Amino acid sequence: MSAVEQAIRARREAGSGALVAYLPVGFPTLDDSIAAAIALVENGVDILELGLPYSDPVMDGPAIQKATQTALQNGFRLRDGFTAVEKVRAAVDAPVLVMTYWNPVLQYGVDRFAADLASAGGAGLITPDLIPDEASDWMAASEAHDLDRVFLAAPSSSDARMRQAVGASRGFVYAVSTMGITGARSDVDAAARGVVSRLRDAGCTSTCVGLGISTADQVRDVLSYADGAIVGSRLVAALAEGGVTEAARVAADLATGTR
């Protein structure tokens, strides 16, 4: 069982589920993004998702777009992603997944990327614009380097595609809560429940819900039916507004939803 699955399993056996947190590497600076990621884990986050800033982030809403654009303007390079994973792993024990659009991986070299991620101590990749149908290189590289593969399942996915996502994923399946992009929402879609239940029907034992989750109550609600709750934009906004301290405070508050 992978480290991510173990972390999720441990939280489930304790009667709850995992809090998964997203932050982009390099925002507001490389050092601060690393410090913030470490602080999140110290304040109750179970699994980290470090995002690699990309020029054309079609799955992201305004908060994450703005942060990743800032990181790129500040000179973010792909290698900074590996540095961040390594430093975070040296400081805290939580598994670290990397969230990235596909072209940077393709240009770095799929196998080389997987090798460097594994040696930095990374747990695997979440790939928002790579569907299993196009992922044969990544399937092979992730097998070779023992990495998790997190594919997405959406409210619009057919049953056959749900089964495909479950079969191809390792770690967890990312259940997209709503038809839309990242960003805090006041109500997490009822659609999320439907996606999770259809994933369960497809044999899924590990699924985390993402998109729109921004409060401890939403975390608690999601964990009543899913194995993990993913928070992104809310933490990025906190980091933008009040730095590492504020991001840590929001994480601690979100973590109350896991108790």
Place this chain on the structure above:
Amino acid sequence: MTLRDVVGPYFGTFGGRFVPESLIAALDELDAAYQAARVDPDFAAELAELHRTYTGRPSIITEAPRFAEHAGGARILLKREDLNHTGSHKINNVLGQALLAKRLGKTRLIAETGAGQHGVASATAAALFGMECVVYMGAVDTERQALNVARMKLLGAEVVAVQTGSRTLKDAINDAMRDWVANVDTTHYLLGTVAGPHPFPTMVRDFHAVIGTEAREQVRELTGRLPDAVAACVGGGSNAMGIFHAFLDDESVRLVGLEAAGDGVDTPHHAATISKGRPGVLHGARSLMLQDDDGQTMESHSISAGLDYPGVGPEHAWLADIGRAEYRGVTDAEAMSALRLLSRTEGIIPAIETAHALHGALELGKELGPEGIVLVSLSGRGDKDMETAARYFRLLDGETEDAR
């Protein structure tokens, strides 16, 4: 199998679908509707009727002898897509997709636009079919194509000036995709070129293939033979694929795509994706693109908004790869000079995009000599570019015309 029979999702190693899972169902639905429409005589008849009574098809070809004097004496034939309703080739694809959207029960059309020609065509179709329309346009482009912004608004469309990234066409596509993910139940994304995830490259090509099908017959009728070369400008590549397609299996016909070389392909300021790009994934397909070592998309540069795009359709990447088509760069200065030359020798003011193809035709003519015949896709008219051209040539009040 002939080259004309290739229908995707892959063109060699290019094409495919690199999009969020949320969009796959919509792409499947669109693909199924398109496959059904392709073999449905009612659909074909409805589209043909619109082309006849609304667009003004078939478009004519015009021989350009005075222009051809500057092209080594070769015969230059212009396929007049500029005479279509709304002023460019873009309407061919728009009417096809709008009909499909209607069949799918969608009530809202969204589109990206660079020069504004695709946005205008989309707004036009939305008005014609009584649909809502939102057009995403980079803020840089809303400025340089202000006239087209006004046209879209007059037609009842909402125009969103996109402020993210490089604030040009690529960012407009990103925002259109984000809108589509969130509103896919009611909305059709009317993508304006032969790029994007399958089935767009194939479908958009097919809707434009009428350009080449008509032109191939017209050239034969006029000259008794096929042309030696077909020239078209390449932004995303739709007018070029449209005119190339009918000739793909005519081995004697050279297919030449003209890309925007901006200040020059060896400067940092160009949009010559095929000449200078590397394989990568952008906007849903694997193709060639301008990118840095990390795979970040680089900003392109061209005086022409419609060619100012760091990607290109996957079928072009494949045609370049297998050597069936060749692609060359044309600088801003060369294009503007060809624009003025056609205006003065033939009384036809082309779009700046199109002027790139015209420069290519001048060169091809010189290479072919007096026996040569070059067919050019005259993809659009220059009305929208008057402000840029007037500034470039200093034609405004009180200025002395620049002889450049």
